[in-house]
């Protein structure tokens with residue numbers, strides 16, 4: 371059957387609408403000064419990692435998909451700039467200036483010259499230190515919340531520039547949907563994805579530090595340095611070149627355009643996966659449980675330790691989640707669909723906008 375226009379849910383929202391609400395205004399439906407912003411977690415459908423550069427970062431070619439696991443941030447006027455946190459693993463989240471959301475507030479204030487306070491309440495739905503960009507989602511939501519509460523009038527370029535200063539994943543948390551990331555993962559090109567994909571996530575209470583996973587990746591790459599040197603001589607590739615798109619990348623993009631979840635499952639790839647499994651060997655069994663339960667594909671999400679399994683349907687995603695629980699390989703499970711929009715105002719004091 372030919373796809374109906376409303377099935378094209380992955381068609382990217384123009385970047386010009388980043389953070390803009392189609393619902394209630396920035397002072398809430400009853401003129402309240404509270405704003406509420408929702409920002410999604412992500413899974414890297416493909417994550418190809420080049421050799422570390424002199425700045426300590428790795429050039430990436432990655433395909434992000436935003437999934438319906440959300441951070442909710444409620445912003446209210448306050449004398450100072452403060453933050454509180456609720457939800458699973460809230461105790462693992464800093465509430466001081468180390469929190470990425472408060473860093474976002476400071477950057478927006480500096481960029482706009484606005485000298486206002488704000489209180490942010492973060493309700494965490496995305497696993498903490500789970501490789502699903504929960505902190506990045508909070509930061510993206512905080513940018514949108516400050517812009518709305520302070521009536522700062524930030525442009526889309528302003529928001530993306532602030533986001534890129536905060537972390538490699540933050541620009542994608544603003545943009546959402548499905549996008550190709552290059553550079554540090556912060557240079558985004560929207561990608562066309564048709565239809566809806568159904569995910570199950572095996573979440574661990576223990577996190578993995580992103581920098582440690584990249585270091586483990588480097589250590590493993592160093593052991594094959596001889597092979598890499600031969601490749602470089604053969605291909606003429608420069609030392610810190612980003613990964614060049616290959617047939618696997620083309621297969622992935624084609625699967626997304628066709629809305630073909632079987633082909634997408636086969637194309638899932640994460641160059642950080644072996645490093646994450648080396649640091650957290652139990653993840654090998656989690657991946658196996660997904661495969662034994664008929665997942666179309668299973669992959670460590672970003673830097674891990676969350677494992678993402680692609681289901682044939684919403685029902686199958688629930689089956690995969692139940693299998694993770696039954697096998698005792700997850701502290702918590704989540705199911706979600708993707709792609710979904712990036713950080714968005716969802717309402718004011720009276721609740722979500724219609």
Ligand SMILES: C[C@](O)(CO)[C@H](O)COP(=O)(O)OP(=O)(O)OC[C@H]1O[C@@H](n2ccc(N)nc2=O)[C@H](O)[C@@H]1O
Pocket residue numbers: 414417426427428429430432501503506536537538539540553554555580581584672673
């Ligand atoms: C693993 C991914 O989630 C995949 O999307 C990201 O690459 C990580 O993005 P992130 O958490 O926003 O990372 P950042 O806060 O920018 O960087 C944290 C640390 O990860 C490492 N890092 C990050 C991005 C990148 N392209 N190369 C890196 O080596 C660096 O050691 C850096 O100090």
Ligand SMILES: Nc1ncnc2c1ncn2[C@@H]1O[C@H](COP(=O)(O)OP(=O)(O)OP(=O)(O)O)[C@@H](O)[C@H]1O
Pocket residue numbers: 462463464468469470471492497498499500501502503504505506508509539577578580672673674
């Ligand atoms: N708002 C925040 N929410 C969660 N953690 C935060 C936040 N701000 C700072 N942190 C710190 O950052 C660490 C990583 O948090 P986060 O949940 O963003 O990891 P992640 O999802 O693995 O990130 P990514 O997928 O972008 O690599 C946490 O252990 C915590 O100490």
